[in-house]
Amino acid sequence: MANKNESSQQPRDESRRQFLKYSGTAIGGVVVGGVIGGLIGANANTDKKDEAAQPDTGKPAKPADRDYNQALMFFNQDQFMTAEAASERIYPKDDSGPGAKELGVAFFIDHQMASAYGMNAREYMSPPFYKSEATQGYQLSFKRRELVALGLDSLNVYSMDKYQKGFPDLAPEEQDKVLGDFEQDAVNIKGVPASTFFAYFLNLTIEGVYADPLYGGNKNMDGWRMRNYPGNQMSFTEQIDKDDFVKMEPLSLSDHLEIG
Structure with missing residues (x-):
């Protein structure tokens, strides 16, 4: 009896999922259908095609060039x-x-x-x-x-x-x-x-x-x-014996975190 109930309910669940996918979407607990739902469904399908068309390089996407230190924590x-x-x-x-x-x-x-x-x-x-x-x-x-x-x-x-x-x-x-x-x-x-x-x-x-x-x-x-301060270099062994001033590109502590 239990097997019969499970098998009879599965098609209904699949049908409901298909309806939500192609006819509308749930926003704030309300199902929106019609034109809006159709557009969302079409966009979802397009996104999947675009993702499939892009080769998987195995590397994470390059983050946007942002300085996350530029955010207020105390001042108004x-x-x-x-x-x-x-x-x-x-x-x-x-x-x-x-x-x-x-x-x-x-x-x-x-x-x-x-x-x-x-x-x-x-x-x-x-x-x-x-x-x-x-x-x-x-x-x-x-x-x-x-x-x-x-x-x-x-x-x-x-x-x-x-x-x-x-x-x-x-x-x-x-x-x-x-x-x-x-x-x-x-x-x-x-x-x-x-x-x-x-x-x-x-x-x-x-x-x-x-x-x-x-x-x-x-x-x-x-x-x-x-x-002309070199910052936090890992080593100066190649420069320490030189007589002339050696101008070096500075390094931050965060550079070593990225290297590590």
Whole structure:
């Protein structure tokens, strides 16, 4: 009896599959037939023919040329644009090569703030807090990501008060004046000296220019190329005994991952 039921139900299932395949498709739980279904069915058949016509090389398709590091992880859009504009004034494009914007420095800073480093994950950040000596390094109660976000927001607030425009919209000389005011502590930021933010942001900018591209900045290793820095080479045994300077095409840590 069980065998009879199974054999009698199979043709019905096949018939239903054929109906869905050629007459329509299920979208959001609704079966759509008629012209739309016919077009989808025809496209599905065409796709299969196209796939069959393409030779199987046994190799995966070449991925699109995309930089997946160019994605925000912490900043909002306004903070990112401000970071991009401020870092470009600190490290501008000139005849020697690209500036911070083209090198993706703002993405580097954003990724650092989204990481455990930006959260001060390995540091003691609980009260009580005391005034620190200048030689003690970073001693603020703010986490690094909080300091950077506060500083970038303050750049915009100060720019609006002084020039009635946000920092990214200022002329280059106006941006330099605003950054100079922060460097000289001519700006009041709640809970932190403006010069502390400026000094930290300056260091982050330089790090983003010369860090391995794996971390988001130094796009295409152009920061290294400006310095003739070879990057992360596997070995220098063939060059170390040469008297003349050897210019080498730089390598990133990610290049070794691809090789491996």
